[in-house]
Amino acid sequence: MxxxxxxxxxxxxxxxxxxxxxxxxxxxxxxxxxxxxxxxxxxxxxxxxxxxxxxxxxxxxxxxxxxxxxxxxxxxxxxxxxxxxxxxxxxxxxxxxxxxxxxxxxxxxxxxxxxxxxxxxxxxxxxxxxxxxxxxxxxxxxxxxxxxxxxxxxxxxxxxxxxxxxxxxEDAGLAALYDTGLLGLMWSVFAGWLHAAALVGVDGVPAGAFTPLAIRWLTTVGGFMETYAPQLDACRYPGDDATVAVQLAAVDHLLEASRARGVDTRLPELHRDMMAKTVASGHGQDSYARVIEQFRGA
Structure with a gap:
């Protein structure tokens, strides 16, 4: 036609x-x-x-x-x-x-x-x-x-x-602003998943076996994000769950496991550095949401 x-x-x-x-x-x-x-x-x-x-x-x-x-x-x-x-x-x-x-x-x-x-x-x-x-x-x-x-x-x-x-x-710029933010989130999630798949893969765990648990875990992570969002808006970060100091100790395990398996450590090193700076600034007992201040340049 x-x-x-x-x-x-x-x-x-x-x-x-x-x-x-x-x-x-x-x-x-x-x-x-x-x-x-x-x-x-x-x-x-x-x-x-x-x-x-x-x-x-x-x-x-x-x-x-x-x-x-x-x-x-x-x-x-x-x-x-x-x-x-x-x-x-x-x-x-x-x-x-x-x-x-x-x-x-x-x-x-x-x-x-x-x-x-x-x-x-x-x-x-x-x-x-x-x-x-x-x-x-x-x-x-x-x-x-x-x-x-x-x-x-x-x-x-x-x-x-x-x-x-x-x-x-009404602000015409918001669609592009959300788009760039959401794409950054996507790339961060992809990078974390790829790093994790590389890590477990060294020990013979197929990505197909690991990924369903990764997706299930992201649902839990989404709950953390909903908890932290009001803290970000208020710039108040009560450490009534796992504090930055606790998570800083945990990220060392990820670094150790990565090094032992020959997996690139740059991504967990970034996490560690952001947490370490937060702890060094006197906020180790705050929630992980406090790390946003590193991105804000505060």
């Missing part, structure tokens, strides 16, 4: 245009199509739209046509500079529409983009897709959104085709 692009026709309510058809952009477009949304697609390389057109998408002949066809215009390209390069020439067509920017960037870039949108008379939502392309469309996949509350309310149902839309509020 082939769909031709009408030139600059008024967008129908609930229609979506997707600009940028890399792996993620294509997955976004496929999810909108699966949800029954009228979906117009555009990419610098037109052939990237072929498979989507076969599934029922409308191919836009130009980026202006793509913008005009969508009640919501979803852009997912390399970076924010590419967003501006593509959309500045057609910024007048965006007036009265909502731009949903799912391009990765910094909080500062997101806030600048929101100001740019406001200056040109269109609504702006910045977003972060907290999954890889195969996870698009799963209800468990978070789609972080920040920016215009009215735009989020208007397009929430459409965004739900991609996953679970999470509204972070």
């Amino acid at each position: 082939s769909h031709e692009s009408p030139s600059l026709v008024p967008a129908s309510a609930g229609s979506v245009s997707v600009i940028g058809l890399g792996q993620m952009g294509s997955a976004l477009a496929e999810a909108f199509l699966a949800a029954g949304r009228t979906t117009t697609v555009w990419n610098r390389t037109p052939a990237k739209a072929d498979a989507l057109v076969e599934r029922g998408a409308v191919r836009a002949d130009s980026i202006a046509d793509a913008v005009a066809a969508g009640d919501a215009v979803v852009v997912c390209v390399l970076d924010y500079a590419a967003v501006r390069e593509l959309l500045d020439p057609v910024v007048g067509v965006l007036a009265g529409r909502t731009l949903v920017n799912l391009t990765s960037g910094s909080p500062e870039q997101a806030r600048e983009s929101a100001a740019w949108a406001a200056g040109h008379g269109f609504s702006y939502l910045d977003g972060a897709v907290m999954t890889t392309p195969p996870g698009i469309g799963r209800p468990s996949s978070m789609i972080l959104c920040s920016g215009s509350p009215a735009a989020f309310a208007e397009h929430r149902e459409a965004l739900a085709a991609l996953g679970d839309p999470v509204d972070l509020g």
